[in-house]
Amino acid sequence: MNTKKTIVVVGATGAQGGGLVRAILNDPDHEFNVRAITRDITTDKAKELVKLGAEVVKADVDDLESLKKAFQGAYGAFCVTFFWNHFSPEKEQANAKAMADAAKYAGTKHVIWSTLDDTRKLIPLTDDRMPTLMGKYKVPHFDAKGEANHYFTDLGLPVTLLNTVFYWDNFIYFGLGPKKGPDGKLAITMPMGDKKLPGIAAADIGKSALGIFKAGNKYIGKTVGIAGEHLTGKQMADGFARVLGKEVVYNSIPPEVYRSFGFPGAEDMGNMFQFKRDFEKEYCKSRDVELTRSLNPSLLTFDKWLDQNKKLIPLE
Numbered sequence: 041m042n043t044k045k046t047i048v049v050v051g052a053t054g055a056q057g058g059g060l061v062r063a064i065l066n067d068p069d070h071e072f073n074v075r076a077i078t079r080d081i082t083t084d085k086a087k088e089l090v091k092l093g094a095e096v097v098k099a100d101v102d103d104l105e106s107l108k109k110a111f112q113g114a115y116g117a118f119c120v121t122f123f124w125n126h127f128s129p130e131k132e133q134a135n136a137k138a139m140a141d142a143a144k145y146a147g148t149k150h151v152i153w154s155t156l157d158d159t160r161k162l163i164p165l166t167d168d169r170m171p172t173l174m175g176k177y178k179v180p181h182f183d184a185k186g187e188a189n190h191y192f193t194d195l196g197l198p199v200t201l202l203n204t205v206f207y208w209d210n211f212i213y214f215g216l217g218p219k220k221g222p223d224g225k226l227a228i229t230m231p232m233g234d235k236k237l238p239g240i241a242a243a244d245i246g247k248s249a250l251g252i253f254k255a256g257n258k259y260i261g262k263t264v265g266i267a268g269e270h271l272t273g274k275q276m277a278d279g280f281a282r283v284l285g286k287e288v289v290y291n292s293i294p295p296e297v298y299r300s301f302g303f304p305g306a307e308d309m310g311n312m313f314q315f316k317r318d319f320e321k322e323y324c325k326s327r328d329v330e331l332t333r334s335l336n337p338s339l340l341t342f343d344k345w346l347d348q349n350k351k352l353i354p355l356e
């Protein structure tokens with residue numbers, strides 16, 4: 041009989057949840073079973089998880105009843121929301137509430153809520169260094185998650201608030217990789233000045249989450265911030281230059297220029313980078329690399345991540 045505890049994973053076919061599903065399946069201690077949540081169990085991604093050994097179930101964060109069913113009988117739950125699919129902070133909050141309610145209903149013993157900072161605690165809406173967006177946010181996709189923490193804590197759930205961080209994978213999948221400037225040189229563009237940006241390989245988020253589950257009660261009731269490294273734009277550009285064998289420069293621009301780029305979410309991202317730039321000390325302090333490595337000993341540095349992913353970096 042299989043008596044292992046089960047971890048139910050939201051976003052299991054995506055970056056964060058997918059990393060956790062694979063980390064659980066590859067765990068040499070085989071400590072947990074994994075139940076992967078998807079909205080469609082017939083996709084190639086879902087079928088691949090079945091092949092790898094996951095239980096795959098259908099649920100939707102917009103549908104509380106489906107979550108209650110999916111969470112039933114699981115020891116742990118990994119909860120994440122999907123801002124970039126809908127751009128709605130209100131929807132993120134409703135989805136977070138539904139996952140908290142489902143965990144309460146199912147009597148989940150350890151919940152990890154993948155969250156971010158409510159930036160308004162450091163830069164209130166009255167502070168005009170950056171524009172207020174959507175009427176009540178500074179960085180909507182951060183603030184909504186941070187604000188939603190209370191859905192988990194108000195219910196007295198055994199929760200770890202996991203403060204995640206910029207995925208280096210954004211250089212591959214989010215259009216942030218090196219691009220040719222008017223001078224023909226490759227450049228990465230971020231409004232970070234000379235400040236450090238904490239980042240991580242997306243797959244390391246799941247591996248770190250597994251470390252939190254494996255630590256038992258240690259991180260219940262705690263906030264854990266993770267990162268693979270804290271690097272300046274120049275350090276990241278130098279890393280790209282090394283693996284691409286070409287000059288890559290760091291193009292630091294004012295946040296207001298970034299906000300004006302016009303792509304969906306540009307203002308949100310501009311404010312996000314400005315927050316990280318202006319509150320570098322607080323933000324870096326809240327993402328502890330050594331703690332992350334203790335949770336996940338195979339944590340990648342940026343250079344190691346580049347070595348593994350250089351062929352995937354899109355260059356025009």
Ligand SMILES: NC(=O)c1ccc[n+]([C@@H]2O[C@H](COP(=O)([O-])OP(=O)(O)OC[C@H]3O[C@@H](n4cnc5c(N)ncnc54)[C@H](OP(=O)(O)O)[C@@H]3O)[C@@H](O)[C@H]2O)c1
Nearest residue numbers: 051053054055056078079100101121122123204205206207
């Ligand atoms: N990019 C970054 O640097 C970064 C850093 C920190 C935090 N974040 C946050 O990470 C979150 C996204 O996580 P991710 O990157 O892991 O996502 P992702 O890779 O885009 O994965 C999307 C996943 O969402 C699932 N999904 C979408 N809508 C769903 C719904 N209504 N119900 C159930 N599942 C749903 C999809 O599964 P199916 O299609 O199989 O159902 C898919 O597995 C965002 O909120 C973002 O703000 C991003």
